[in-house]
Amino acid sequence: MSDRTPVEYLVLTAGGGASAVPAALAAEVGLEAGQLAALIELVEDRLVLPAASGPRRLVVARLAAALTGPGAPSAVDRCFEAGLRLGAVAGGGRIWVADGVELSDPERDALWRGAYLGAQRPAAPVPEPVGSARNVRERDALSPEHPAPVEGSGASASGRPTFADGSEPPQLTTARAEAAAWVRELAERPANRLGPAEFAREIAAFAASAGRGLAVEVWSLADAEQRGFGAVAAVGGGSSRPPLVVRLSWGDDAAPTAGVLGLVGKGITFDSGGVNLKRDAGELAWMKSDMAAAAAVAAGLTLASAHAEPPTGRRVEAILPLCDNALSGSSMRPGDVIAHPGGETTEIVDTDCEGRLVLGDGISWCRSREYGRILDAGTLTDGGAGLRRTGLWSNDAGLARELAELGDAAADPLWPLPLPYGEEALESRVAGQRNAPMDRPDVGRHAAAFLAEIAGDTPWAHYDIGGTAYMEHPIAGWPEGPTGSATVAIAEAVRAWMRS
Numbered sequence: 001m002s003d004r005t006p007v008e009y010l011v012l013t014a015g016g017g018a019s020a021v022p023a024a025l026a027a028e029v030g031l032e033a034g035q036l037a038a039l040i041e042l043v044e045d046r047l048v049l050p051a052a053s054g055p056r057r058l059v060v061a062r063l064a065a066a067l068t069g070p071g072a073p074s075a076v077d078r079c080f081e082a083g084l085r086l087g088a089v090a091g092g093g094r095i096w097v098a099d100g101v102e103l104s105d106p107e108r109d110a111l112w113r114g115a116y117l118g119a120q121r122p123a124a125p126v127p128e129p130v131g132s133a134r135n136v137r138e139r140d141a142l143s144p145e146h147p148a149p150v151e152g153s154g155a156s157a158s159g160r161p162t163f164a165d166g167s168e169p170p171q172l173t174t175a176r177a178e179a180a181a182w183v184r185e186l187a188e189r190p191a192n193r194l195g196p197a198e199f200a201r202e203i204a205a206f207a208a209s210a211g212r213g214l215a216v217e218v219w220s221l222a223d224a225e226q227r228g229f230g231a232v233a234a235v236g237g238g239s240s241r242p243p244l245v246v247r248l249s250w251g252d253d254a255a256p257t258a259g260v261l262g263l264v265g266k267g268i269t270f271d272s273g274g275v276n277l278k279r280d281a282g283e284l285a286w287m288k289s290d291m292a293a294a295a296a297v298a299a300g301l302t303l304a305s306a307h308a309e310p311p312t313g314r315r316v317e318a319i320l321p322l323c324d325n326a327l328s329g330s331s332m333r334p335g336d337v338i339a340h341p342g343g344e345t346t347e348i349v350d351t352d353c354e355g356r357l358v359l360g361d362g363i364s365w366c367r368s369r370e371y372g373r374i375l376d377a378g379t380l381t382d383g384g385a386g387l388r389r390t391g392l393w394s395n396d397a398g399l400a401r402e403l404a405e406l407g408d409a410a411a412d413p414l415w416p417l418p419l420p421y422g423e424e425a426l427e428s429r430v431a432g433q434r435n436a437p438m439d440r441p442d443v444g445r446h447a448a449a450f451l452a453e454i455a456g457d458t459p460w461a462h463y464d465i466g467g468t469a470y471m472e473h474p475i476a477g478w479p480e481g482p483t484g485s486a487t488v489a490i491a492e493a494v495r496a497w498m499r500s
């Protein structure tokens with residue numbers, strides 16, 4: 001079959017067999033519903049039908065069984081996964097749903113987005129001649145006004161799914177899908193083609209093309225140091241590609257500080273580990289994606305800005321530290337002590353725990369300016385909540401609940417986890433705290449505790465997308481590679497702040 005053969009997507013219920021095949025679909029391919037159902041039972045998930053009007057490809061996905069225990073996927077999430085499985089087989093299908101299945105708007109949104117993202121394959125970059133890395137650096141005097149073209153694309157226009165009933169996906173649905181697709185593209189971009197300067201340009205270009213009313217500033221290393229970003233200077237100090245901080249602002253510039261939502265996203269364009277060099281070749285091989293959280297925050301804010309008018313008295317500011325955590329004679333060393341913008345100090349005992357350091361700079365910036373709420377995201381640890389749910393830590397139970405509900409409702413699921421209690425893992429003799437425990441394995445709650453200490457009394461939450469941002473193996477409908485996780489959840493958190 002050629003790629004142009006029309007594709008029909010069919011969603012069936014978990015255990016209900018194929019008996020509910022829509023009669024209209026069967027009629028289109030010249031069969032009785034019962035005949036088509038019998039064919040589907042024989043071949044399971046994909047078949048080619050010789051319709052009178054020409055062959056059709058039929059792709060079938062079943063909604064996962066409705067589990068009921070804690071952490072079980074919601075109906076929305078089951079629709080998203082079914083969509084992923086449909087799109088993965090062939091892009092651009094017409095979506096049919098089994099008779100008797102009524103989908104809510106959030107379920108239709110999730111199904112469509114899943115089918116779009118399932119079909120997307122972040123484009124392979126075009127190779128350049130030897131020496132190109134240097135040429136890229138020299139050519140790219142940083143210029144947000146002249147953004148480089150975005151490489152590759154999501155599913156092409158012709159690869160978009162449609163609904164068989166002729167209804168359009170909501171505008172927000174396509175924008176959500178495209179935002180997540182952009183994050184996947186960048187997270188797949190190899191580090192020799194995405195250093196801090198290239199990443200900053202891509203963020204500015206996406207904010208300009210997909211957002212509305214976003215102000216973009218790019219702070220050089222000197223700008224960042226002058227503002228007290230000691231962790232950014234330390235983490236980026238080992239690389240010939242200097243660190244940058246991107247600041248995005250959206251909303252009322254005259255908003256009181258309590259009306260500002262501060263967002264912070266970890267943007268490590270490659271994480272070698274530094275002096276605490278990573279030993280696991282398998283892990284190193286995908287460390288180009290250690291910038292996925294900064295991309296998700298930028299995309300989430302951009303997405304939110306495009307679909308709402310900011311109210312008076314409210315503003316959102318995203319601080320995105322972009323660094324190459326490299327190993328050289330100028331790398332930070334274990335034992336170094338650094339200061340954050342608000343004056344907090346950290347003893348660096350593990351240079352591979354760099355994400356929480358740069359997030360600490362951003363959180364400290366927001367706290368010292370007395371912003372009303374702070375949300376941060378990073379690929380820090382395995383996340384503590386598996387590969388589909390992003391682990392969420394907060395110093396405010398109500399905020400955690402609100403964010404988890406927003407993420408779950410948008411098929412970008414979160415799982416609130418407890419901050420450590422009765423542990424003193426991060427005490428330092430020479431600074432406010434150390435960046436990792438030395439006497440026990442470092443896990444997500446330690447990173448969260450480090451950030452919570454800097455957030456202080458400000459209502460704060462932390463998305464650890466280390467488990468969900470990049471799949472080392474195909475799982476739950478995702479192929480190997482980046483997922484764009486937390487993009488939509490963060491966009492929803494921004495929208496909620498602007499509504500509150």
Ligand SMILES: [Zn+2]
Nearest residue numbers: 271352353354
């Ligand atoms: Zn690291």
